[in-house]
Amino acid sequence: MGAAKMKDKLIYALFWLSGLIIVAILLSIVGYVLIKGFSVISLDFLLQSPRKAGAEGGIFTTVIGTLYLTLLALLMAVPIGTGAAIYLQEYASDQSRFARMVNLTAETLAGIPSIIFGLFGFVFLVILLNLGWSILSGGITLAIMILPTITRTAQEAILTVPVEYRENSLALGASKWQTTQKVILPFALPGIITGVILSIGRAIGETAALILTAGSSLGMPLSVFDPTRTMSVHLYLLAMEGISLERAFGTAFLVIVLIVIINFLANLSMRRFSQAMH
Amino acid sequence: MERIYKIQSQNLDVFYRDFQALHAINMDIEQNKVTALIGPSGCGKSTFLRSLNRLNELIAGTSIKGQVYLDQQPIYTKELDVVALRKKVGMVFQKPSVFPMSIYDNIAYGPRIHGIRQKHQIDNIVERSLRAANLWEEVNNRLNSPASRLSGGQQQRLVIARVLAVDPEVILMDEPASALDPISTSRLEELIAKLKNKYTIVIVTHNMQQAARVSDYTGFFLNGELIEFNQTDELFVNPRDKRTEDYITGRFG
Numbered sequence: 439m440g441a442a443k444m445k446d447k448l449i450y451a452l453f454w455l456s457g458l459i460i461v462a463i464l465l466s467i468v469g470y471v472l473i474k475g476f477s478v479i480s481l482d483f484l485l486q487s488p489r490k491a492g493a494e495g496g497i498f499t500t501v502i503g504t505l506y507l508t509l510l511a512l513l514m515a516v517p518i519g520t521g522a523a524i525y526l527q528e529y530a531s532d533q534s535r536f537a538r539m540v541n542l543t544a545e546t547l548a549g550i551p552s553i554i555f556g557l558f559g560f561v562f563l564v565i566l567l568n569l570g571w572s573i574l575s576g577g578i579t580l581a582i583m584i585l586p587t588i589t590r591t592a593q594e595a596i597l598t599v600p601v602e603y604r605e606n607s608l609a610l611g612a613s614k615w616q617t618t619q620k621v622i623l624p625f626a627l628p629g630i631i632t633g634v635i636l637s638i639g640r641a642i643g644e645t646a647a648l649i650l651t652a653g654s655s656l657g658m659p660l661s662v663f664d665p666t667r668t669m670s671v672h673l674y675l676l677a678m679e680g681i682s683l684e685r686a687f688g689t690a691f692l693v694i695v696l697i698v699i700i701n702f703l704a705n706l707s708m709r710r711f712s713q714a715m716h
Numbered sequence: 717m718e719r720i721y722k723i724q725s726q727n728l729d730v731f732y733r734d735f736q737a738l739h740a741i742n743m744d745i746e747q748n749k750v751t752a753l754i755g756p757s758g759c760g761k762s763t764f765l766r767s768l769n770r771l772n773e774l775i776a777g778t779s780i781k782g783q784v785y786l787d788q789q790p791i792y793t794k795e796l797d798v799v800a801l802r803k804k805v806g807m808v809f810q811k812p813s814v815f816p817m818s819i820y821d822n823i824a825y826g827p828r829i830h831g832i833r834q835k836h837q838i839d840n841i842v843e844r845s846l847r848a849a850n851l852w853e854e855v856n857n858r859l860n861s862p863a864s865r866l867s868g869g870q871q872q873r874l875v876i877a878r879v880l881a882v883d884p885e886v887i888l889m890d891e892p893a894s895a896l897d898p899i900s901t902s903r904l905e906e907l908i909a910k911l912k913n914k915y916t917i918v919i920v921t922h923n924m925q926q927a928a929r930v931s932d933y934t935g936f937f938l939n940g941e942l943i944e945f946n947q948t949d950e951l952f953v954n955p956r957d958k959r960t961e962d963y964i965t966g967r968f969g
């Protein structure tokens with residue numbers, strides 16, 4: 439009896455330790471970034487445009503560029519990805535060749551390194567279609583990159599909708615589309631949003647593919663045809679070109695803050711939503 | 717008085733891929749009566765019920781031979797509007813499955829889908845349906861709270877109210893009392909007795925006493941065949957087939 443209990447305790451301690459390691463890693467990274475970047479963080483740093491390649495001024499244009507690009511990518515990828523997921527889960531039969539092809543494609547796309555998308559975007563969008571380094575080129579590239587994640591998570595979310603909901607809705611005389619719209623999507627929404635959050639994280643963190651497609655201009659982007667620089671690209675260049683490590687850390691800190699805010703908002707809306715349902 | 721048949725199935729075969737679940741079912745279901753379907757597990761009761769509102773076709777690989785008539789019109793035709801059929805032939809499933817929305821929205825779901833937009837009209841339907849399902853008194857002060865917080869018996873009545881809200885002509889019930897306690901069950905049986913004035917009801921039940929209590933007609937299924945179909949009094953007192961007798965007297969596997 440004593441030995442079994444000891445073993446239980448030991449295992450418990452190991453799991454607890456795993457938890458601790460995760461928290462410790464996160465805290466030390468965020469803490470380190472915060473300490474290193476703290477001296478440059480101020481409202482001015484956030485709200486002023488960069489000067490002298492970012493050595494002076496703030497990072498405002500890169501914040502705008504980041505939001506602009508991410509939003510554009512989501513605007514394209516969320517409807518297409520969710521649409522594909524709905525098609526695969528609700529409309530296509532399991533044997534359908536096309537459905538299997540879509541599935542396989544999404545899976546393969548998910549495994550392709552982002553720089554390949556960047557290269558494609560550079561050659562096809564920037565040069566061939568003559569879109570230049572622009573928010574449009576970058577946004578399309580990002581959209582392609584996050585499409586598999588959004589499709590997959592939406593598929594999984596739709597899969598969790600109990601089949602009884604479908605049957606009950608259809609038995610009440612609802613069409614397939616009404617059922618999808620009024621029962622399936624609302625129920626799957628939290629899962630779909632999870633995929634969107636993951637994608638936002640990926641989009642915000644992307645660098646190389648964006649340098650190839652959106653460029654690295656520090657000017658204020660006004661339209662989707664303007665080039666821009668995202669915060670992650672900015673911090674990469676600040677560090678890489680030895681402009682200012684401090685400012686790179688300051689930018690890194692704000693990237694973390696941005697992601698935390700987005701996570702928080704998404705969680706909040708999700709909780710609201712599921713409280714309204716259950 | 718002449719009998720009016722609401723639903724008639726004619727030589728109905730149902731297959732799940734190459735497994736034949738129903739064999740040449742012929743049954744005439746009388747209007748404004750309760751018809752009970754009994755038989756051991758797996759004999760095809762649910763399959764039969766689900767073929768009356770074409771719900772079987774949601775399962776990949778099902779196919780059908782024969783025909784089912786609703787008001788003398790065939791339902792297995794290309795031209796038939798399945799949505800209209802299912803609006804007329806409502807279904808209460810074995811497991812009450814309320815949508816993850818408020819009580820009100822659950823009831824309003826059907827009417828809204830069928831194009832009713834005006835709030836006061838929907839309010840009326842919600843109240844009328846909940847009253848008809850004997851649930852109004854218990855929930856009228858919390859219509860906006862989530863339906864999932866209701867008890868099992870209340871959820872079952874909510875599901876019935878949701879079906880009533882689309883104003884069907886036929887109500888199919890698949891073991892509606894299987895998850896209910898004796899009190900809820902007897903309330904449900906009272907409800908069925910009340911509803912048959914307006915609707916034609918087909919109910920699957922494993923409970924012989926229940927079939928005897930609530931139904932006018934009873935059909936006994938075995939291995940995908942309809943062994944005997946008769947007025948309930950007759951079938952329970954004077955079963956013609958030995959297998960029916962064995963089943964209703966409990967001498968069956």
Ligand SMILES: Nc1ncnc2c1ncn2[C@@H]1O[C@H](COP(=O)(O)OP(=O)(O)OP(=O)(O)O)[C@@H](O)[C@H]1O
Nearest residue numbers: 732735737755756757758759760761762763764775
């Ligand atoms: N989706 C399906 N795919 C394949 N076979 C099925 C399917 N649904 C039912 N069957 C088979 O068809 C036969 C009839 O099933 P059905 O559900 O109609 O029986 P039942 O009389 O309703 O049983 P119970 O009283 O247990 O609910 C069974 O042998 C069952 O295994």
Ligand SMILES: [Mg+2]
Nearest residue numbers: 761762763890
């Ligand atoms: Mg059944």
